[in-house]
Amino acid sequence: MEIIQGLTTVLTSPMLMGWILAGAITGMVVGAIPGLTTAAAIAMVLPLTFFMEPLAALSFLYVIGKSGRYGGSIAAILFNTPGTAAAAATQIDGHQLALQGKASKAMKVATISSVIGDFIGDIILILAIGFIASIALRLGPPELFSIYFAAFILIGTVVGKSIIRGLASAFVGILVSMVGIDPISAKERLTFGLMELTGGVSLVPLMIGLFVLGEVLSQAEQCTSGSKNQDMPPNTRDNHLLTWSEYRSCVPHVLRSSLIGAVIGMLPGLGSSIAAFIAYGVGKQRAKNSDQWGKGALEGVAAPEAANNAVSGPSMAPLLTLGIPGSTIGAMLIGVFLIHGITIGPTLFITSSELVYTLFACGLVGIVFYGLLGYFGAAKVGQLIQKIPAGLMYPLILLTAFIAAYLFRGSLFDVVVMIVFGVVGWLMRKFDFSPAAFVISFVLAGGAEETFRQSLRLSEHGMLIFFTRPLALAFLVIGLFGLAYRIRGFFRDRSAS
Amino acid sequence: MKYVLQKDYIPAAALVAMGAAGVWTSLHIELDSLEGWGARVFPIFASVALCALGVLEFLKTSFAFEVNDEKVFPSLRPWFIIGLTLAYIWMVARFGYHLSTALISPAIFATFGIRSPIFLFASAVLVPFFFHVLFFELLGIFPPIAKWFDPFVMVRGY
Numbered sequence: 141m142e143i144i145q146g147l148t149t150v151l152t153s154p155m156l157m158g159w160i161l162a163g164a165i166t167g168m169v170v171g172a173i174p175g176l177t178t179a180a181a182i183a184m185v186l187p188l189t190f191f192m193e194p195l196a197a198l199s200f201l202y203v204i205g206k207s208g209r210y211g212g213s214i215a216a217i218l219f220n221t222p223g224t225a226a227a228a229a230t231q232i233d234g235h236q237l238a239l240q241g242k243a244s245k246a247m248k249v250a251t252i253s254s255v256i257g258d259f260i261g262d263i264i265l266i267l268a269i270g271f272i273a274s275i276a277l278r279l280g281p282p283e284l285f286s287i288y289f290a291a292f293i294l295i296g297t298v299v300g301k302s303i304i305r306g307l308a309s310a311f312v313g314i315l316v317s318m319v320g321i322d323p324i325s326a327k328e329r330l331t332f333g334l335m336e337l338t339g340g341v342s343l344v345p346l347m348i349g350l351f352v353l354g355e356v357l358s359q360a361e362q363c364t365s366g367s368k369n370q371d372m373p374p375n376t377r378d379n380h381l382l383t384w385s386e387y388r389s390c391v392p393h394v395l396r397s398s399l400i401g402a403v404i405g406m407l408p409g410l411g412s413s414i415a416a417f418i419a420y421g422v423g424k425q426r427a428k429n430s431d432q433w434g435k436g437a438l439e440g441v442a443a444p445e446a447a448n449n450a451v452s453g454p455s456m457a458p459l460l461t462l463g464i465p466g467s468t469i470g471a472m473l474i475g476v477f478l479i480h481g482i483t484i485g486p487t488l489f490i491t492s493s494e495l496v497y498t499l500f501a502c503g504l505v506g507i508v509f510y511g512l513l514g515y516f517g518a519a520k521v522g523q524l525i526q527k528i529p530a531g532l533m534y535p536l537i538l539l540t541a542f543i544a545a546y547l548f549r550g551s552l553f554d555v556v557v558m559i560v561f562g563v564v565g566w567l568m569r570k571f572d573f574s575p576a577a578f579v580i581s582f583v584l585a586g587g588a589e590e591t592f593r594q595s596l597r598l599s600e601h602g603m604l605i606f607f608t609r610p611l612a613l614a615f616l617v618i619g620l621f622g623l624a625y626r627i628r629g630f631f632r633d634r635s636a637s
Numbered sequence: 638m639k640y641v642l643q644k645d646y647i648p649a650a651a652l653v654a655m656g657a658a659g660v661w662t663s664l665h666i667e668l669d670s671l672e673g674w675g676a677r678v679f680p681i682f683a684s685v686a687l688c689a690l691g692v693l694e695f696l697k698t699s700f701a702f703e704v705n706d707e708k709v710f711p712s713l714r715p716w717f718i719i720g721l722t723l724a725y726i727w728m729v730a731r732f733g734y735h736l737s738t739a740l741i742s743p744a745i746f747a748t749f750g751i752r753s754p755i756f757l758f759a760s761a762v763l764v765p766f767f768f769h770v771l772f773f774e775l776l777g778i779f780p781p782i783a784k785w786f787d788p789f790v791m792v793r794g795y
Contacts, residue, residue, distance in 0.1 A: 188776070191776060304690050304693050304694050304697065305648065305694070307686070307690055308648075308652050308687060308690045308691075308694075311683045311686045311687050311690065312655065312683075312687065314679065314683040315655075315659050315680060315683040315684060315687065318679055318680045318683070322666075322675070322676035324669075324675060324676070325667075325669035325670070325673075325675055325676045327666055327667040327668075327669065327676045328666075328667075329663075329666050329676055329680060330659075330662055330663070330666075330680060332662075353722070356718070357715040357718060357719070358715075360712070360714045360715050360718055360748070360749065361711065361712045361714060361715050362712075529751075530749065531746065531749040531750040531751045532746075532749075532751065534749055535742070535745040535746045535748075535749050535751075536764075538718070538722075538745060539738070539741075539742065539745065539764060539768070540768075542722075542725065542726075543768055543772055546778075546781065547772065547776075547778055550778065550779060550781075552726060552729065552730055552781055555726050555729075556726060559719070559722050559723065559726065562719075562722070563719060566715060570709075571644075571645075571647065571648040573648070585679070588679075589678075589679045592678075592679070593675055593678075
């Protein structure tokens with residue numbers, strides 16, 4: 141089996157193991173810092189990976205994504221500030237446990253649940269991806285365009301608080317991606333006479349601006365320069381240890397939540413935070429001790445953490461088979477694939493099957509690494525981060541973002557792009573738009589336009605081709621159904637309030 | 638009766654403006670060799686969608702139950718940082734990376750509340766040094782070329 145071969149490659153390569161360990165540490169630390177997202181960290185280190193071998197670069201970033209999803213729980217439990225959006229579900233019970241002097245116990249539950257969820261997600265990915273790729277090979281331009289359409293609608297309506305602003309974020313992403321030279325007719329579009337824009341807006345500086353500078357500006361608006369000191373009751377020996385009898389009641393929640401996370405991970409645009417909250421909600425409904433949830437139930441930490449990390453592996457499925465990122469991190473990985481000359485899509489499994497399965501193997505090893513680091517070291521990471529003043533951290537992040545944007549192509553214009561989209565990212569956060577929907581749509585728009593125009597060339601009846609091909613029609617209906625469902629939910633919530 | 642400008646009208650106006658600008662710019666995209674609108678379709682579609690969403694947002698705000706009159710920009714600090722970043726890139730283009738970073742680092746740290754003169758002076762020396770070693774020496778990146786003069790280049794002799 142290719143995965144066994146991949147594991148052998150990884151375990152016999154000290155360099156790869158080193159990069160996976162670096163990714164596990166980086167992701168955990170970054171995820172644990174409130175206000176610094178894993179996406180921001182990946183955006184900043186992405187230019188550094190240009191100097192690395194493709195597999196080392198991909199494995200480093202992939203493991204940062206996995207480990208970062210887990211790392212968010214550290215800040216959520218210790219500082220009552222989730223390090224990632226998904227960790228907001230962990231925060232509900234996690235911080236209550238910390239206030240009861242059980243921070244270490246809570247973090248151990250989070251670690252074990254994340255590891256189990258991540259493993260289950262990865263196993264589902266490894267078993268299912270060959271099948272998904274074989275189906276994807278049979279899809280033509282009309283079907284692919286319909287999938288893109290459904291992805292845009294789902295991303296725009298589910299991500300973020302407002303349907304209108306979520307969709308608007310997606311359409312702004314589409315519009316920005318149109319800048320440059322049209323690949324079919326070679327006409328300039330939206331370049332405003334600037335030669336630097338004829339190649340389009342570069343993804344890397346855009347992401348650094350949106351996720352790093354945008355976040356720094358948001359934090360600057362709120363922050364003080366002090367450190368995040370909180371008085372916590374000390375951990376007693378009993379509260380430091382986690383026994384099997386305590387964790388046993390979490391197991392059904394972990395297994396259920398892992399499946400929830402895996403299914404949601406396969407759907408583009410939904411992501412970890414939705415999986416975590418759905419898992420928390422379902423878990424609370426089915427729990428025998430539901431009255432304890434919200435007051436410091438260990439199960440209330442286990443469920444969202446398992447779901448959160450179970451998203452990681454399956455979110456690679458639409459990315460690798462269709463080129464549709466399932467998450468912001470996936471959108472960034474597309475950039476890495478492109479830079480290293482690897483074409484993603486269904487033919488990836490024909491041309492680079494070994495690379496793909498070795499990447500999955502790197503993910504499995506990465507889970508082991510962050511699991512061990514987290515189980516024995518999460519508390520120490522949290523204490524260290526607590527001591528770093530925001531006034532020291534954010535300026536360094538800002539200065540690093542500058543050089544990271546310049547690093548991409550050695551162009552100061554990219555730094556200008558970074559600043560522009562930094563302001564855009566800040567304003568998007570301020571007015572409840574969705575930077576995630578923006579960047580995913582930005583990445584997808586080129587493929588969507590290409591398949592749309594190819595479909596029209598294939599068709600004898602114009603746009604009717606999307607309605608006469610059953611699979612294409614099915615995906616269009618899924619997208620519209622998703623929109624209708626969300627709108628219905630919005631009006632229902634509004635009338636209830 | 639005093640009129641309160643709702644915060645939520647701002648994104649509505651921005652969306653309509655962006656959409657209108659997108660439509661106008663898209664209509665100026667050249668037609669392809671067969672006089673087709675191929676290259677215009679997606680930009681126009683996205684722009685029209687933005688206009689429509691902006692109008693919907695405007696209507697939603699107008700009929701909202703609660704007035705959202707919170708201050709849009711409670712702090713000037715982000716604007717100051719944006720100004721510093723623009724000044725930084727202007728300086729890098731003219732004086733090179735090292736001098737510009739030495740000047741801007743203390744300003745950025747001070748903006749985030751660090752006031753110790755010793756720390757600020759140390760940042761002016763250590764930050765450019767650290768980034769120089771990491772990016773220009775270890776990774777071998779070529780630093781930006783200064784249009785006016787670069788003291789670092791003058792010191793190194795090339």
